[in-house]
Amino acid sequence: MTTLVTGATGNTGRHVVAELVRRGERVRALTRNPAAAAGLFPGEVELAAGTHTAPEELDAALDGVSRLHITVTARLAEVGPELVRRAVGAGVRRITVVWGGWVGPVERAVAESGVQWTRLEPQEFMSNTLTWVDSIRTEGIVREPYDLPSALVHEADIGAVAAVALLDDGHAGHAYNLTGPQPLTPRERIAILSRTIRRGIDFAPITHEQAVDRLMATGVSRAGAEYVVGWYAAPGDDATTVVDTVEQVTGRPPRTFTQWAAEHAERFQVPRVRAD
Numbered sequence: 378m379t380t381l382v383t384g385a386t387g388n389t390g391r392h393v394v395a396e397l398v399r400r401g402e403r404v405r406a407l408t409r410n411p412a413a414a415a416g417l418f419p420g421e422v423e424l425a426a427g428t429h430t431a432p433e434e435l436d437a438a439l440d441g442v443s444r445l446h447i448t449v450t451a452r453l454a455e456v457g458p459e460l461v462r463r464a465v466g467a468g469v470r471r472i473t474v475v476w477g478g479w480v481g482p483v484e485r486a487v488a489e490s491g492v493q494w495t496r497l498e499p500q501e502f503m504s505n506t507l508t509w510v511d512s513i514r515t516e517g518i519v520r521e522p523y524d525l526p527s528a529l530v531h532e533a534d535i536g537a538v539a540a541v542a543l544l545d546d547g548h549a550g551h552a553y554n555l556t557g558p559q560p561l562t563p564r565e566r567i568a569i570l571s572r573t574i575r576r577g578i579d580f581a582p583i584t585h586e587q588a589v590d591r592l593m594a595t596g597v598s599r600a601g602a603e604y605v606v607g608w609y610a611a612p613g614d615d616a617t618t619v620v621d622t623v624e625q626v627t628g629r630p631p632r633t634f635t636q637w638a639a640e641h642a643e644r645f646q647v648p649r650v651r652a653d
Contacts, residue, residue: 381446407427441468455482497539497542
């Protein structure tokens, strides 16, 4: 049986692919640019051109697929139900979906699809820390409006849970809240990063409005920016309370932020200037 992973080169999709390959499964990775993605995956991974936001173009990608992994994005909200409909019509019988932060049209379409489904509800991704790369490398500073804890989860753990739910019985109809092993504030994450890259990093508070403006400058709508920054202002119990779902599903403890920092340390380092 073949599993189609949409968003295969994204933060979570590539880890889903890796876990499925590790377990010896046939994987088809959906990507906008197969040529550019070729070096990212083992040779046995089949690359399919396309995007989940254009489901009308995915008949070939869905051919022979029995399992499907979806990561919900803002652009998928409108066309996602059509993707689910086409997938089920093509013979998909098991779906995992990484939610977009709430149960929206795509998540509802998956739950109402009539096939086995599992919804993954990760809290903040550890990879969100990568938004600090530029300011750390150039200034040794992180600018954020709030310093509240978040039970960040490693993207590889999301991928591992998705692979189990896709391949093993007993997960159909479940919505899994996913967290890392401990809640950390931005200052605590900065301290871990600082020790990892052996460089001092300062925390510089900014206002709520400055954070909103910063997101809008990247193309995010005001409503979207207000939602994201508002989440950091009041993350809620689910975002700060550690749960053991990763260990219960995968059989091993979730990865720590210290592990994540070590894996990505090079990206935060000041580039070395080559002497000719």
